[in-house]
Structures are given as C-alpha cells and as structure tokens.
Amino acid sequence: MKICTHLFGILSLSAILLLAGCGLNNNTASTNGGNASVTPSNAAEATSTPSAEKLKVKTSFYPIYEFTRNVAGDLADVENLVPAGVEPHDWEPTPQDMTGITDADVLIYNGAGMEGWIEQVLDSAGDHLIAVEASKGIEMMEGSEEEHEEEDDHAVEEEHDHGELDPHVWLSPRLAIQEVRNIEVALAKAAPQHADAFKANADAYVTKLEILDQDFRDELKDTLRKDFITQHAAFGYLAKEYGLTQVPIAGLSPEQEPSAAQMAEVVKFAKDHNVKTIFFETLVSSKVADTIAAEIGAKSAVLNPVEGLTEEDISNNLDYVVVMKQNLESLKTALNE
Incomplete structure (x- = not known):
C-alpha cells in the first residue's frame, strides 16, 4: 500500500512538471507574438529596430x-x-x-x-x-x-x-x-x-x-521692372541669379531697425521708381514695410526668406519648394505692376 502511494506521488509530480513545462512554452510564444518557433537568436533580431x-x-x-x-x-x-x-x-x-x-x-x-x-x-x-x-x-x-x-x-x-x-x-x-x-x-x-x-x-x-530654378528664369526674364523693395536684405543671391535688383530697407538681420535716414531714402526710391509693393517677411514684424507702403500709397506683401516654417505652414504641408513657388508668384506680380 505504501509502495502504491509512493508511486502515485511520483506520477503526480511528473504530471505537474510536464504541465509547468507546457505553460512555460506557451508564455514564451506569447511574448514573441505567438510564434513558438522563435529561437533566442531570432528573438534578438526581431527586437532590433532599423x-x-x-x-x-x-x-x-x-x-x-x-x-x-x-x-x-x-x-x-x-x-x-x-x-x-x-x-x-x-x-x-x-x-x-x-x-x-x-x-x-x-x-x-x-x-x-x-x-x-x-x-x-x-x-x-x-x-x-x-x-x-x-x-x-x-x-x-x-x-x-x-x-x-x-x-x-x-x-x-x-x-x-x-x-x-x-x-x-x-x-x-x-x-x-x-x-x-x-x-x-x-x-x-x-x-x-x-x-x-x-x-x-x-x-x-x-x-x-x-525645375524650380528654370521656372524662376523663365517667369522673371521679361518682367516690366527689375527692382523690388524688401524689409530684410535676404534676397541678394536670388536677385543676382535672376537679373533683379534688391532694395533692402534694413540689413541682413530682420530685427535690425532702419534709421530715419534709411527710411527716407527708401521712400524716395519707391516714389521715384513708382514702386507699388513693399515686401515684408514671415516670423518678424511687418511694421516697417507697412509704414513705407502707407507713406507712398503702395501695398505690402510677403516675400518669404524661408528661414523657418510656422506651425500653420507645417499643418498646411508647406515646404521649401512650395514656399519658393509662392515667392516666385509674389515677385512676378510685383515686377509686372
């Protein structure tokens, strides 16, 4: 009787161990996305991301x-x-x-x-x-x-x-x-x-x-005028490349405030050359451009130096090429007034 009891205990212990082993295998498969065939080396590869x-x-x-x-x-x-x-x-x-x-x-x-x-x-x-x-x-x-x-x-x-x-x-x-x-x-x-x-x-x-470069060349080569006034002296390379004349109100920094003498010179230039658009830019105040525009009876418009996008620009899926195409349209309009 004792022998049978002892034998039953051994069989029970074996069954428990077998069930535990099956449970361990199931847990491992679940951890690896349910794929029981994943080996340690494959698992390492699976967890490495590009x-x-x-x-x-x-x-x-x-x-x-x-x-x-x-x-x-x-x-x-x-x-x-x-x-x-x-x-x-x-x-x-x-x-x-x-x-x-x-x-x-x-x-x-x-x-x-x-x-x-x-x-x-x-x-x-x-x-x-x-x-x-x-x-x-x-x-x-x-x-x-x-x-x-x-x-x-x-x-x-x-x-x-x-x-x-x-x-x-x-x-x-x-x-x-x-x-x-x-x-x-x-x-x-x-x-x-x-x-x-x-x-x-x-x-x-x-x-x-x-393609963008060619568009600028084609659409700016025969404009009625070649000079444009901008608040920020950012467009020198663009002007040089496409045969235009940049007339900046202030210097290379958009935060630079022009002197009264500079403002007077730009106003005189605009009047003498019948300028009808004064360009300002994104990310900085337009008050200087607006002041000159009001002084000469012109309008103000954006010419974007593409130094940064706003959150609104990003939400509208703008990028460098799109913004530069917008600049081309703005220039073309102003130079044909």
Missing part, C-alpha cells in the same frame, strides 16, 4: 533641415535645432540642445555667419561628430556690397551684423543645389554603406530644384 542603425543628424535651421531630410530619406533621424516659428538669426542653443548635438553623428549648418553659435558648439563637441558647412565651396557675396545695379543716388546703404558675408544662399535654387550636394557627401562619409541611396535621394531632389 532606427538603431540610423544616423543621428542635427540641422541648424529650416532650409538645411529640409535639404538634409530629402537626402537622408529613411536612413537617418534628422532633427532641426531651431523650433518652428522661431526666427533663426539670433537663436542660441540651450544646454539641452548642446547635449543633443553631442549625442549626434552629424551636424549640418549653413555657415557664412548665419549660425553665430557654431564655433562654440564645435569647440565643445566630441571628435566623433561630423560637422558640415552646407555652403562650403559657394562663392559668397559680401554683406556690405550694394545690391543695386542702377547708378542711383537713392541707393540704400546697408548695415550688417553678420560679419562680411551674406549667408542667404539657399534663396537661390541653383545654390541650394550645391548645398544639397554638400549634404549628400557628408552623409555618405558618415554612412558609406548607404552612399548609393543618398545619391539617389539627392538626385531626385535636385531634379525638383532644377
């Missing part, structure tokens, strides 16, 4: 972000430093921004004095960071150079706070192409295994920019 292999890229402000995003495609996590709706000229990185830059693989910036903070960042970043000046190799315009093609006593002298160079190269689609190519080279250096993909992405985006 994002773990992506480049971490920081960009300085909107146009550089847009160019980089199009070249990188889904092979990099691209994050912009300047937030939406913030004017980038006087933006400074926070300690949190500095940490993010230090953790990145690549930092892409415009250069030519646009990012006054860049030297501080590069001095503190680690050797692993690949820093790329997107405007490298582009022939820069002097910031103090007169934008006017006419020999006119009413030309407005500019005062600048960006140093010697005008950084606004992205406003010429042809020069934007050069920035895109510089970004392509940088990403290929950081991830050579994806060089072909970066080139294909860059080629596709450059095609869009080439």
